[in-house]
Every structure is written in structure tokens, then in C-alpha cells.
Amino acid sequence: MKKPRLRSIDDLAKLAGVSKSTVSRALNDSPLVGVATKDKILALAKDYDFRPSxxxxALSTRSSRTVAFVIDAYDPECGLHSPFSLEIMGGAATGLHELGYGMLIVQADGARGDWAEEYLVSGRVDGFILMTYENKRRHVQALVDLEAPFTVWGSCDMDPCCSVSTDNRxxxxxxxEHLVATGRRRIGFIGGSMDDSEVVQRLLGFSEAVAIDRSLHTPGLEAFGDFSEPSGFVAMNELLDRDGSVDAVFAAGDMMAIGAIRALATRGRRVPDDVAVVGYDDLFVSAFTTPSLTTISQHIADTGRxxxxxLVANIERGVVESAVVPVELIKRDSA
Amino acid sequence: MKKPRLRSIDDLAKLAGVSKSTVSRALNDSPLVGVATKDKILALAKDYDFRPSxxxxALSTRSSRTVAFVIDAYDPECGLHSPFSLEIMGGAATGLHELGYGMLIVQADGARGDWAEEYLVSGRVDGFILMTYENKRRHVQALVDLEAPFTVWGSCDMDPCCSVSTDNRxxxxxxxEHLVATGRRRIGFIGGSMDDSEVVQRLLGFSEAVAIDRSLHTPGLEAFGDFSEPSGFVAMNELLDRDGSVDAVFAAGDMMAIGAIRALATRGRRVPDDVAVVGYDDLFVSAFTTPSLTTISQHIADTGRxxxxxLVANIERGVVESAVVPVELIKRDSA
DNA sequence: TCTCATTGTGCAACCGGTTGCAAAACCGAG
DNA sequence: CTCGGTTTTGCAACCGGTTGCACAATGAGA
Structure with missing residues (x-):
């Protein structure tokens, strides 16, 4: 039997011999419909493969069941080129889909906060997932001002603010501890900017571990990049120039660790024999570098979820509660 | 002066002392409005920072100005873990934004083609960008059956079908040619599945170049993976087992090339001194591997755009026309 | 001054759902 | 059989835009 396409809830209503309100309620599993009617309507809907608009x-309920995943286009750590952001995005997409939400990709221009209104006020999205380091305060402020539901990656001291971060310290x-335990004596640190509290915490925790013997790490043995691979390359070279006896480095991001390894290779140092390298993030690619990277996993996919x-809890129930996802050392070949 | 938020076009109409039709037309830059009226309305809209819903x-025009970027969740080359797909996605997001479209991320389940209806019939999106290898035919067929506008990455012989691909041959x-020119004598090939016409073409072109001297490459010197890094690792080991004198490999994907390099390192072969490696794709990370990867660039970001x-041309003007983006050899350290 | 185009503007229907409220249907108890 | 209460159902308004069509205003030509 040929089944004409059902355009609207009205068509389905006619077919079932009821009113559109009843159909609407049946499709939303409202308790205000009789069981028999509901079953009949649902069967019909399934039969005709009906999809309500x-x-x-969205127009009627003033909610789009869509959220924006916002990445700062020019942020080296969080831009569209950053493997880290992209992986978080994957996790978020999966999580949102499971919750019945769609995910829109938005590239924010660091300069203007205007994107927030563009997407929220126009009703395109119900909330935001924010992925940014460099302009975090500005972006968060824009969302707070708008009273928009949002979650943000990384620690955030603003209020109200639902952040999802890891225990960086x-x-x-x-x-x-890992580097000390494996007998390293001169351990360097490569960070992102010290304006970034993530970096500060990682350095702090690192220092605590190393502090059992002050000779292991000196404050001078630190260099800073921007989380990008080339910046790790540069930073590693700086460290080597400053102290040729470095026998280990902890980089606060895997891409920088990878850059550091490249610098070491260029200067003929073997990893891990001459210099051990520990990264941070556990990116997808980090298992596949040569040598594979020992790193601190942030369980990126889980973080995205x-x-x-x-965010959905915030949108639907107004719950604003930050979360901390666990970290873990992943031992591979580089340290 | 305090500016109350304008909820709708009606509010703005009252403010301007005209009807909502006029406002609608003014906002859409219709020629049916007087210039003076239009200017006045636009100024007011700007002043109050008005954003139409x-x-x-979308409800009224039956077009959402949103498209879905579809990735096959379980496809090793095109899933959410594939750097290649993610980079294409970035390019697509940028291009769509410039054209005033939003991009929704959809993870297709290879098994069912049901996602297409879910998103199109319900009016969530106007079209699809399809990113898939393994189930390409099935997915494309689903879209063709729906008469949905779509573009697909990679060559596609189905009709109608707007594909964007590169000249794989x-x-x-x-x-x-590069490997031959640099004096390599025993050149292996690592492909994805030969069911994949991309791979067939790449092998074909490769064979043509090498054919000037049949001894350079023998049909037996081929192994196949699935574009993932581990599969490249396995394939490289196979080649080495089969013929220890291999002095070069061409891998049909960068992740496989990276896997091959890892395999070579594991077996104590130096790259490029003992064995040269050429990849395919020019992923973001390929510049940062150790050694950095010589590869065939597909200009991924441009491809995404x-x-x-x-796709937008298809949606708005019904134009279905495939495109071929240029390829280029990027010389780095691995070959 | 009167016509007739030519613009410019407004009315009202429509897109396809949701939902408050009234009314109908049903039920058991008295 | 009537009554009061509980389900079910339908009507109609609403969400906030777009657009065909009728009508008003304007201006040029006769």
C-alpha cells in the first residue's frame, strides 16, 4: 500500500480521527491521552514514518534543543586546529546526541563577544559549550551578561559558571613523581602562559613532586609556549641552551611535548634514553608519536560528555554545578 | 536610555510605526519597501540590537539555513577520531559560516540510514555533508532516495551526486616520482581497502610512476590497512617480513604512514636513511611527527570549504556539480 | 484636473507545532 | 437514574516570522 507522506500533525490527526492536540500529546507521551488513543496514534506515526517538525x-516551546560548541578561532590551544578541542568536541557531540540535543559548531572571534547574542537571542541554540583559553574571561563574561546557560572547559573563577576541569595540580x-621515580636528575618544565591557571596548577603540582630534592628542578628550568607544537619546539631548545644537562621535561600539553621531542631529535638527544618527556592531555595522536608519549590523561572524551x-542539566533544570574529571598517568615510551 | 528588549518583529513595527510586513521586508532588504522606511527600520533594529527569531x-520559509556534517562513527578513516575528518570539518564550518549557514554535527550509525530522515524530514537541516568511506554507497543511496541535497567527500559514481575529491591518481x-627521483630501489605500497576507489587510483598513479623500471616495485610489495595508525604499523611489518630490502614506502594515508614510521623505528630502521616514507593527506600533525612527514597534500581546509x-549551491540553486581539488607534494624529512 | 501606472504599505493567512481551558465522556456511588 | 468526580478530547490562541493580494499614495502624462 502506498503511503502518502504526512506533512504535519494535522494529517496524522485526520488519519487517526482525532484532533491535533491529541496527536501532539500522544507524541509527547503526555498522561493526558487515553492509552488506547495513544497507542493507535503512535502505531500510525510509526507506520507512516512521521517526523514532527x-x-x-522549537518556535512553540521556545527551545531549540540545540547547543553551540564554541571554539575560539585564533586560540592556538583551542582553535579548530587544536587536536585537543576537536577531541573534546567529539565527546560532547556524542553526549549531546544521547541526550537528544544537536550540536552546532560556532567559531568565535576573540575580539567581539557578539556571537553569543547572535546565536542565543535569535533562538538558534539554547546554550553554549565554551572551549577557549586565551579569551576565556571575556567570553564567559559575555555569556554571564546574557544570562545564557553554558559550560566551560577548564577552571573558571567567575560566577555563575559551570566549568568542567581536571585536577591540574x-x-x-x-x-x-614519575620522572623522579625513574631516576631523572635535572627536570625541566614547559608551560603555556602563566596567565593560565591550568598551567600554574600543573607547575605547582609538579614542583611539589620534585621538591623532595631541590636539585632536581630549578625555577630557571622553565620555558613557556602557547600549547602549539612549534612553541614546544622553541621552548625545548631554550631549555637545552640554558642547561645542557637536562635529562627530563614535563610539558603541560601533548602538542608541546611533541614539539619538544622534535627539538631533541634535531639536536641528537635520544628520547627517552638521554631525555625523558612527559606530556599532558593524552591526545589521540599521542599514542602514535615516535616514541609514543608518556602523558597525563584528561580522559578527553569523557570530559566532552x-x-x-x-549543560543540558543547566538548560533543563537550571542546575549549575562544576565538575572535575580524574587524571591518570599513561605510561608509554617517552618516559 | 534604557532599551527594552525587542521580542519580535511586531515590537519593532510598533516602534517604527509601521506594520510587521514592512519590518520583515526591510530586514530582508526587499525592494518592496521605501528607502526612507527601510533606513529608519534598520537604524532602529541596530539601535535596539534586534535579532529576528x-x-x-525557518518555520515560515521551510528552510533552516543549517546543514549536517555527517561522520560515520565507526569508520576508522572518517570517524570522530580521524584527524582527517576533523580537519575537513573545520574547513566546512568556516565555509558554511561565511555563507550564513550553521553546521550541525551528526554521527551516523553505519548500520541504519535512518539519520537522514531524522534530520531532513523534521526540518532540522537543509542538506548534508557526508564524510565516510566504508559505508559510502549505503549512505549516499539513503540521501538520493530522500532527494536530499548533499555533498560527499571522495569520488562517487552514483547519480545524482555532488562529490568533492582530489586527483588521487x-x-x-x-x-x-619523488621516491624514484631520490634513488629508491625497492618501493612498497600501503593502501586502505582495495574496495575503496581512492586507494585504487592512488596505487594506479603510483604504479605508473614506478613503472619506468619494473624492478622498483613489485605487485607483491603491497599491504593494506584501514587508514588507521595501528593498521599502518601492521602493514609495514608485513612488508618488512616479506622483503627486508624495502627502501621506501608510499602509504595512502598519513596516519598509516605514521604507523609505518613507528614500525620502522621499532625494527631499528632509520627514516629516511634506510627507508623513505611518503604519506597522503597532509594532516595537521604530519608536520610535527619525528621525522616530519613528506606527503601528498589534499589541501584539507580548502576541501572542507x-x-x-x-552544498549551499545545491540547496539554494539546485546546482549539482562535483569538484576536484588539486594535490601537491609537500617535501619534509621522511623522504 | 482626471487617469493610469508605479511604488509603497498593510491585512490576513500560513508555516506546524504546544497548551490553557472548556466541554464531553465515562465511571462508580448513592 | 442522577450526581459528582475523574479522565479524555477538542477548540482556539499562540509562538514569530513570510508573503500573496488588495489598497493607498505618489507622480507623470493627457
Whole structure:
């Protein structure tokens, strides 16, 4: 039998011999419909493969069931080129889908906060997942001003603010302890900017671990990049120039660790024999570098899902609660 | 002066002392409004920072100005873990934004084609960008059956079908020629599945280049993976077991090339001194591997933009026209 | 001054759902 | 059989835009 396409809830209503309100209620599993009627309507809907218009629904309910995943286009750590952001995004997409939400990709221009209104006020999205380091305060402020539901990756001291972050201090300590335990004597640190509290915490934890013997790490043995690979390359060279006896480095991001390894290779140092390298993030590629990278895992995919579920909780129930996902040392070949 | 938030076009109409139709036309830059009226309305809109509801607009015009970027969750080359897909996605997001479209991330389940209806029929999106290898035919067929506008990455012989691909044969030839020119004598090939026409073409071009001297490459010197890094690792080991005198490999994907390099390192072969490696794709990370990867660039970001612009052309003007983006050899350290 | 185009503007229907409220249907108890 | 209460159902308004069509205003030509 030929089944004409059902355009709207009205068509389905006619077919079932009821009113559109009843159909609407049946499709939303409302208790205000009789069981028999509901079953009949649902069977019919399934039979005709009917899909109600999400647009109409959105207009009527003033909620789009869509959120924006915002990445700062020019942020080296969080831009569209950053493997880290992209992996978080994957996790978030999965989480949102499970919760029945769609995910829109938005590239924010660091300069203007205007994107927030563009997407929220126009009703395109119900909330935001924010992925940014460099302009975090500005972006968060824009969202707070708008009273928009959002979650943000990384620690955030603003209020109200639902952040999902990891225990950076613990991560730093795990890295330091591992290097100390494997007998390293001169351990350097490569960070992102010290304006970034993530970096500060990682360094802090790292220092604690190393502090059992002050000779292991001196404050001078630190260099800073921007989380990008080339900046890790540069930073490693700086460290080597400053102190040729370095026998280990802890980099606060895997891409920088990878850059450091490249610098070491260029200067003929073997990893891990001459210099051990520990990274931070556990990117997808980090298992496949040569040598594979020992690193602190932030369980990126889980983090993405958490960002998703917290945001939905905020949108639907007004719950604003930050989360901390666990970190873990992943032992591979580089240290 | 305090500016109350304008909820709708009606509010703005009252403010301007005109009807909502006029406001609607003014905002859409219709020629049916007087210039003076239009200017006045636009000024007012700007002043009050008014954003019309995209939802209402979508309902009325039956177009969401949103497209879905579909990735096959379980496809090793195109899943959410594939750097290649993610980079294309970045390009597509940029292109779509420039064209005033939003991009929704959809993870398709290879098994069911059901996602297409879910998103199109419900009016969530106007079209699809398809990123898949393994289930390409099935997915494309689903879209064709729905008469949905879409563009697909990679060659596609189905009709109607707007594909954006690269000249794989030329790419393969460039790789082969480079290896021959640098004096390699025993050149292996690592492909994805031969069911994949991309791979077939790359091998074909490669063979042409190498054919000037049949001894350079023998049909037996081929191994196949699935574009993932571990599969490249395995394939490289196979080649080495089969013929220890291999002095070069062309891998049909960068992740496999990276896996091959790891295998070579494990077995104590130096790259490029003992064995040269050429990849395919020019991923973001390929510049940062150790050694950095010589590869065939597909200009991934441009490709993403092209996917976007073709799709929009299809949606808005019904134009279905495939595109081929140029390839280029990027010389780095691995060959 | 009167016509007739030519613009410019407004009315009202429509897009396809949701939902408050009234009314109908049903039920058991008295 | 009537009554009061509990389900079920339907009507109609609403969400916030777009657009066909009728009508008003304007200006040029006769």
C-alpha cells in the first residue's frame, strides 16, 4: 500500500480521527491521552514514518534543543586546529546526541563577544559549550551578561559558571613523581602562559613532586609556549641552551611535548634514553608519536560528555554545578 | 536610555510605526519597501540590537539555513577520531559560516540510514555533508532516495551526486616520482581497502610512476590497512617480513604512514636513511611527527570549504556539480 | 484636473507545532 | 437514574516570522 507522506500533525490527526492536540500529546507521551488513543496514534506515526517538525516545535516551546560548541578561532590551544578541542568536541557531540540535543559548531572571534547574542537571542541554540583559553574571561563574561546557560572547559573563577576541569595540580604531581621515580636528575618544565591557571596548577603540582630534592628542578628550568607544537619546539631548545644537562621535561600539553621531542631529535638527544618527556592531555595522536608519549590523561572524551550533560542539566533544570574529571598517568615510551 | 528588549518583529513595527510586513521586508532588504522606511527600520533594529527569531523564519520559509556534517562513527578513516575528518570539518564550518549557514554535527550509525530522515524530514537541516568511506554507497543511496541535497567527500559514481575529491591518481604518481627521483630501489605500497576507489587510483598513479623500471616495485610489495595508525604499523611489518630490502614506502594515508614510521623505528630502521616514507593527506600533525612527514597534500581546509559551498549551491540553486581539488607534494624529512 | 501606472504599505493567512481551558465522556456511588 | 468526580478530547490562541493580494499614495502624462 502506498503511503502518502504526512506533512504535519494535522494529517496524522485526520488519519487517526482525532484532533491535533491529541496527536501532539500522544507524541509527547503526555498522561493526558487515553492509552488506547495513544497507542493507535503512535502505531500510525510509526507506520507512516512521521517526523514532527522540530522547527515548529522549537518556535512553540521556545527551545531549540540545540547547543553551540564554541571554539575560539585564533586560540592556538583551542582553535579548530587544536587536536585537543576537536577531541573534546567529539565527546560532547556524542553526549549531546544521547541526550537528544544537536550540536552546532560556532567559531568565535576573540575580539567581539557578539556571537553569543547572535546565536542565543535569535533562538538558534539554547546554550553554549565554551572551549577557549586565551579569551576565556571575556567570553564567559559575555555569556554571564546574557544570562545564557553554558559550560566551560577548564577552571573558571567567575560566577555563575559551570566549568568542567581536571585536577591540574594532581596531574602535575603525577608527572613529576614519575620522572623522579625513574631516576631523572635535572627536570625541566614547559608551560603555556602563566596567565593560565591550568598551567600554574600543573607547575605547582609538579614542583611539589620534585621538591623532595631541590636539585632536581630549578625555577630557571622553565620555558613557556602557547600549547602549539612549534612553541614546544622553541621552548625545548631554550631549555637545552640554558642547561645542557637536562635529562627530563614535563610539558603541560601533548602538542608541546611533541614539539619538544622534535627539538631533541634535531639536536641528537635520544628520547627517552638521554631525555625523558612527559606530556599532558593524552591526545589521540599521542599514542602514535615516535616514541609514543608518556602523558597525563584528561580522559578527553569523557570530559566532552560531561560538558554536554552539565549543560543540558543547566538548560533543563537550571542546575549549575562544576565538575572535575580524574587524571591518570599513561605510561608509554617517552618516559 | 534604557532599551527594552525587542521580542519580535511586531515590537519593532510598533516602534517604527509601521506594520510587521514592512519590518520583515526591510530586514530582508526587499525592494518592496521605501528607502526612507527601510533606513529608519534598520537604524532602529541596530539601535535596539534586534535579532529576528531564526526559528520562526525557518518555520515560515521551510528552510533552516543549517546543514549536517555527517561522520560515520565507526569508520576508522572518517570517524570522530580521524584527524582527517576533523580537519575537513573545520574547513566546512568556516565555509558554511561565511555563507550564513550553521553546521550541525551528526554521527551516523553505519548500520541504519535512518539519520537522514531524522534530520531532513523534521526540518532540522537543509542538506548534508557526508564524510565516510566504508559505508559510502549505503549512505549516499539513503540521501538520493530522500532527494536530499548533499555533498560527499571522495569520488562517487552514483547519480545524482555532488562529490568533492582530489586527483588521487596524480597524487599517487607524484609520490612515486619523488621516491624514484631520490634513488629508491625497492618501493612498497600501503593502501586502505582495495574496495575503496581512492586507494585504487592512488596505487594506479603510483604504479605508473614506478613503472619506468619494473624492478622498483613489485605487485607483491603491497599491504593494506584501514587508514588507521595501528593498521599502518601492521602493514609495514608485513612488508618488512616479506622483503627486508624495502627502501621506501608510499602509504595512502598519513596516519598509516605514521604507523609505518613507528614500525620502522621499532625494527631499528632509520627514516629516511634506510627507508623513505611518503604519506597522503597532509594532516595537521604530519608536520610535527619525528621525522616530519613528506606527503601528498589534499589541501584539507580548502576541501572542507568546497564541500560547504557546493552544498549551499545545491540547496539554494539546485546546482549539482562535483569538484576536484588539486594535490601537491609537500617535501619534509621522511623522504 | 482626471487617469493610469508605479511604488509603497498593510491585512490576513500560513508555516506546524504546544497548551490553557472548556466541554464531553465515562465511571462508580448513592 | 442522577450526581459528582475523574479522565479524555477538542477548540482556539499562540509562538514569530513570510508573503500573496488588495489598497493607498505618489507622480507623470493627457
Amino acid at each position: 522540530v522547527t515548529a516545535r 594532581l596531574g602535575g604531581r603525577l608527572a613529576g 560531561t560538558l554536554a550533560s552539565r | 531564526v526559528t520562526a523564519r 596524480l597524487g599517487g604518481r607524484l609520490a612515486g 568546497t564541500l560547504a559551498s557546493r
